[in-house]
Amino acid sequence: YPEIAFVGRSNVGKSSIINTLANRKNLARVGSTPGKTRQINFFNINDVFFLVDLPGYGFANVSKDLKASWENIIETYLYSRKENALKLIVLLVDIRHSPSKDDITMHQWLRGFGLNTLIIATKADKISRSQITPRLNDIKKVLQLGNDEKVIPFSAEKRIGIEAVWSEIDINLERFLNQKP
Template identity: 45%
Template structure:
């Protein structure tokens, strides 16, 4: 389990990115997908990432240093309809700029709400990550809300819509019930130690 978790800084401008001294694990997802809850569940802490009742709360790129081994990076949520166009443009500039910067990306964790059907924004995100050739995995969150049959159906939908191989790494989790958090944590650690 992680012992030392330190908030490093919030980035509102790419020129303020911390030096890439550590490997990086970055979390991306829609504004209301449970990204902060997932980060807190993986770190086994209550409030490292701020959980907000207002979707789209994270407007900066937040860096946390974990056990002096890697950066955990919380990216601003996308797809929040009420965000003004200017803010959406800024999100694109920040996130795309960060993801294409010369940094030691070990894993991008793309989080989706399993109850939703992937839309154009979700598909574009996956296509972009494939295009920049960064290692990534998919996390389908909120499985506690669906039945086994509904989960199986949605997994199939996601694999087809996002054009993923049948054996592509996909984690089905419930932050609320802490279900399948440990396999994801182990997967993250294996990526940190794989170099």
């Protein structure tokens, strides 16, 4: 099955978006303890593809050992999947803040792998409507995105951006389905 993987800092709202997309409450673990999920969780969507929940990062308060083990888990996953199963990697950033050093490093690292990357700005309900465009522009600038690269505002709480995210996922899955002989 093709896979769509989600990555982001701990507490960015990764479990919430996966729950929303999978449309099943309590499917992914939702919690606010940083670094709680250290393994990779797979969610089978209608036997068509998998949503993949990669462990959250945020290295400010974690030991070197934990950071190394995190990098190992992600790297092993990316290397084993990048040529085949992995169709899209979704990088989550909090819409309220400029991407952190860790976010920038992660984004550049994913680019280095040559993976298709989609940026989603989470918790869009936490800012006023008029602030959304300026915040998205700031995120684009900090991550040095090209003009053709999108940042999609999303809120699990207010259910904003669900269709836009699905349409990106569909495009990337379709690309895969069309490649099939």
